[in-house]
Amino acid sequence: MSLSKTEEPLEMGTKLIQGALTRKHVLDLDDFSKDEILEVLESSRSMKEVLGRDIKKVPALRGKVVVTLFYEASTRTRISFEEAGKVLSADVINMSASGSSTEKGESLLNTGLTIQAMGVDTIVIRHPHSGAPHLLAQQLDKVSVINAGDGLHAHPTQALLDLYTVQDKLGSLEGKKVVIVGDILHSRVARSDIWGFAKMGAEVVLSGPSTLIPPDLSPSANGSARSHFASFVKVETDLDKAIEEADVVMALRLQHERQQAGFLPSLREYIRRWQVTASRLERAKPGNMVMHPGPMNEGIEISNDVAHGGNSVIEDQVANGVAVRMALLYKLTVGSG
Ligand code: CP
Numbered sequence: 001m002s003l004s005k006t007e008e009p010l011e012m013g014t015k016l017i018q019g020a021l022t023r024k025h026v027l028d029l030d031d032f033s034k035d036e037i038l039e040v041l042e043s044s045r046s047m048k049e050v051l052g053r054d055i056k057k058v059p060a061l062r063g064k065v066v067v068t069l070f071y072e073a074s075t076r077t078r079i080s081f082e083e084a085g086k087v088l089s090a091d092v093i094n095m096s097a098s099g100s101s102t103e104k105g106e107s108l109l110n111t112g113l114t115i116q117a118m119g120v121d122t123i124v125i126r127h128p129h130s131g132a133p134h135l136l137a138q139q140l141d142k143v144s145v146i147n148a149g150d151g152l153h154a155h156p157t158q159a160l161l162d163l164y165t166v167q168d169k170l171g172s173l174e175g176k177k178v179v180i181v182g183d184i185l186h187s188r189v190a191r192s193d194i195w196g197f198a199k200m201g202a203e204v205v206l207s208g209p210s211t212l213i214p215p216d217l218s219p220s221a222n223g224s225a226r227s228h229f230a231s232f233v234k235v236e237t238d239l240d241k242a243i244e245e246a247d248v249v250m251a252l253r254l255q256h257e258r259q260q261a262g263f264l265p266s267l268r269e270y271i272r273r274w275q276v277t278a279s280r281l282e283r284a285k286p287g288n289m290v291m292h293p294g295p296m297n298e299g300i301e302i303s304n305d306v307a308h309g310g311n312s313v314i315e316d317q318v319a320n321g322v323a324v325r326m327a328l329l330y331k332l333t334v335g336s337g
Contacts, residue, residue, distance in 0.1 A: 022234050025137040026147045026328055028154035029195040037163060037199060042130050042189045043327035044320070050087065051323055054254045061090035067115050068124045070148070071097040071132075076294055076318055077148045077157065077193065084325035090333065093120075112136045116143050122333045124148050152186055158293050159192035161324040163200060165317050166248055169289055173200035177285075179242050181274055182252035185212045185263075189293045189323040190252060198232035205234045207242035208252075208274055210264045239274050246284040250291040251276045251302040267300065268294045281311065289313050 004018065022036070029037070031259070050058055066085040070078055078094070084090035095115075097103070102111060108127070112135075116125060122144045125133050130151030137145040149155040167173055178197045184190045184206050197204050206213060217230045236242035242251060264270050281288060291311045298304045309316065 006011055011053070015043075020274060024031070024332065025147075026107065026156050026332065027133050027137060027145070027147045029156045029192050029199065031156075031161050032195075032199065034158075034199050034201075036198065037160070040162050040324065040327055040331070041167055044160075044323045045168075047084075047323040047326040047330075048258060048320070050326070053311060057085050057089060058087065059089045060330055061085065061088040061333055063091045064121045065119065066090045066092045066124065066329060067120050068092065068094045068112070068148070068331070069115070069126075070095070071102070071125075071127045072149065077126065077151050077155075080318070080321040081146075081148065081157075081325050081329070084329055087261075087322070088330055089328055090121075090329065096198075105142060108132055109135065109139055112140050116140045122146065122329060125150075125168075125286045127151070130154075135302055146328060146330045146332065148253075149188055152191075153186065153188055155188040155293075156192045157328060158189050158323055161197040161317055161321040162189075162193055162197050162204060162209050162293070163220055163249070164196075164289060164320045164324050165200075165291065165313055166289065167200075168316075168320065169313060171246060173197065173202045175249040176202045177245060178202045178204050178248040178250065179239075179246045179284075180250045180252065181207045181242070183254055183258060184208055184217070184252070184264075186255060186258065187252050193250070194233055203234070204232060205242050206235050207239045209264060209270070210237050213237070214259070224303055232260070234323045235245070239276075240280060240283060243280055243283045247277055247290055248289045248291060249281065249284055250293075251296075252293070253295060254297055254301045256297075271300060275300065276306055278303065278306055278309065287311075293317070 037250055055186050068078055070079050082092050082094060094221055120143055123136060124146045126148040127150050130153035131148050133145050133147035147154055147156055172175060193205050213235055217233060217235060258264060259267055288311055290306055292314050296307055298307050
């Protein structure tokens with residue numbers, strides 16, 4: 001999906017942002033190069049400058065149309081894409097499965113073709129089925145597709161905002177120890193974060209109950225059962241050991257239905273062994289960062305004092321999400337126009 005078109009740089013505050021990424025879609029970070037990630041992070045920095053102005057409005061995407069197509073609940077991702085588009089002067093149209101012709105049985109593909117026929121430039125999609133954004137990207141030739149979370153598969157824009165947040169605080173990602181704690185098995189955020197942090201040279205350590213570590217990442221898997229993905233990460237089920245000298249500790253939401261499904265001995269046991277607490281964080285590096293993609297179950301995967309404490313950058317993640325999504329919308333929409 002390379003773009004041959006060279007875009008004029010557009011002044012966006014103090015820096016010039018080059019127009020196009022050499023891609024039409026953002027589906028996951030597995031096919032991003034390190035340079036491409038750096039380019040997005042650099043552009044996000046310029047977008048952050050725009051967001052810091054009294055009047056947060058630039059004409060960069062005037063005349064462009066963005067549709068957010070959400071088949072699953074969202075607060076952060078949906079609002080931040082809408083804000084990102086509006087700050088860039090795009091016309092943003094929000095569509096949920098509820099209240100749309102999806103309720104009458106219209107297929108995802110026909111919904112996508114319908115939206116494309118209306119001259120939309122970019123579709124941002126969240127869908128419960130892994131691969132739904134890929135289907136649209138394969139079948140629609142005139143729109144860019146951004147994956148806002150698909151099934152258990154990927155959440156690349158969350159990972160990019162996580163990378164931005166760490167780079168912003170720590171200066172660099174190279175060699176940083178990033179511990180991701182909790183339900184890795186069902187987390188699309190974890191999968192995209194693993195790609196992103198590993199590509200940027202960070203050391204990624206996963207911690208949680210062995211039942212919530214994907215079998216292909218488990219240290220006990222070997223040979224063909226151990227995936228290519230596994231070479232990027234270490235697994236340490238003992239959180240007290242995992243957290244030693246960590247630069248970043250990221251807690252993931254524990255989905256309560258996992259307990260009913262038999263993945264956990266009990267909620268009390270989970271809290272005792274895997275909750276991110278202030279006493280556990282004493283083992284991490286001084287100045288460590290605590291992250292959570294949200295929404296949080298405070299008191300379960302993360303204690304209340306840590307969630308809102310001095311090391312927490314959880315609200316920074318949310319704020320940075322707008323800048324990162326501005327950068328992506330701008331680069332893809334201008335590039336594919
Ligand atoms: N992190 C995240 O995707 O949050 P939302 O579900 O609120 O969008």
